[in-house]
């Protein structure tokens with residue numbers, strides 16, 4: 424074999440050796456590796472060998488070089504020498520992230536990973552350097568106090584382009600915990616008390632808007648309008664009136680158009696920097712940003728009308744010696760709206776979908792509400808809601824079946840860290856790991872009859888007995904609440920968990936008490952149409968709404 428043939432092979436092997444355990448994520452590096460290096464090698468070789476330099480010689484050198492890289496990478500990834508060789512999974516996933524990226528584009532990644540776990544067991548290799556773990560015992564070691572940092576998915580999803588990354592995607596653990604501090608103050612028990620009036624105002628607005636509707640409505644859209652208006656109040660002191668005006672500018676559409684694309688980028692972070700120059704989904708993001716900037720500036724100039732999330736993010740409580748930059752406050756305010764509105768709206772919609780297709784559960788909830796709020800009692804009293812077992816069971820059961828973040832609770836063991844061991848699972852350096860809530864919640868090892876809506880599973884045994892649940896003939900009913908992670912787990916879990924419960928309890932009590940509802944569209948079709956683009960994307964749920972005859976709220 425001549426040196427002209429050996430050189431591209433040696434060059435390809437060297438290139439793979441350099442990029443072996445990580446993927447280059449800057450376009451210039453890729454350009455150097457795949458274009459500049461082989462062309463430079465061809466030219467210098469032809470000078471050294473005094474061989475003619477033709478287009479054909481450059482092209483064939485390049486073809487051998489690239490083929491060597493691909494072959495070498497594939498062989499290594501499938502070989503017993505790969506650090507994740509012991510874990511089962513589909514060959515295509517072991518070879519490339521392009522396949523999971525494609526699956527995520529279809530919106531069905533939650534179902535795909537669930538099916539992989541059913542086929543391969545609790546630990547599955549879902550990428551060349553990525554594991555999915557469906558074991559409740561692994562949650563605390565990976566996400567708890569000694570958590571692994573957030574995973575590379577965030578490098579893909581949050582293209583910086585001069586914009587400060589919002590807290591959810593901050594991968595450095597100490598920087599993340601610095602950014603998290605004002606959030607913890609914003610969701611303390613005393614802070615939550617201040618938000619009650621804001622929820623009450625928006626919930627009653629929703630009630631009266633629904634009373635004005637004639638015939639069939641899309642409940643999913645109305646839950647979205649409510650949640651978005653409320654979170655805008657919380658994040659920037661207002662600025663959204665979707666319940667009044669509808670989604671006039673097609674704002675949800677703009678955002679919906681971009682989410683599949685962002686989900687794909689989450690799998691291929693190295694592609695992100697290249698596509699920041701391509702204006703895919705830019706309209707939606709720019710419009711959202713412009714809106715947020717306008718609201719934030721207005722909120723700052725007008726000062727604090729109430730203690731909302733912005734009050735803490737902008738250090739208006741004077742807690743931090745060094746105030747945060749406007750860009751950081753803006754970015755995290757935007758995060759509050761995105762993270763807080765779609766998630767609660769989807770859960771409220773799924774709760775109504777399940778209640779309306781399970782009349783017994785609906786009746787039990789209504790009975791509980793009527794019993795706790797006789798005529799004259801304030802139906803929006805959160806202290807009472809917290810003590811309503813069936814209300815909370817219904818919410819948890821909907822979160823179990825339809826976790827709004829179904830898949831991507833991702834962490835990663837850094838490149839230079841020692842291997843992380845949890846039980847029999849070893850997570851080598853440079854390995855990403857997901858603990859997918861959907862697969863955990865639908866695993867019969869964690870929850871018996873996982874596909875069935877059974878709020879009673881969340882009640883204590885005494886109450887179950889009272890409701891006749893334990894006589895259902897399921898003596899060994901499994902209920903592992905450690906496997907229930909709709910809000911993730913640990914120091915980087917959902918910052919807004921307490922607010923979300925408070926908001927959902929209030930809205931549910933008010934609407935269930937106030938309206939008779941009837942499903943017009945099929946709930947099975949609604950469930951089948953759900954798509955996982957990091958957030959579960961909610962589809963129209965058509966219902967007929969009429970004021971409840973015996974409503975006293």
Ligand code: HEM
Nearest residue numbers: 591759762763766767828909910911915916917918919923
């Ligand atoms: C049903 C409602 C909700 C669900 C199921 C939910 C779920 C989640 C999940 C799974 C995460 C990812 C955590 C991780 O990476 O481990 C998250 C993050 C977050 N959520 Fe929620 N969320 C909900 C509502 C809210 C609300 C109302 C807010 C209010 C602002 C909020 C604010 C946040 C924030 C700020 C983060 C980033 C946390 C961090 O990185 O430290 N969420 N949420």
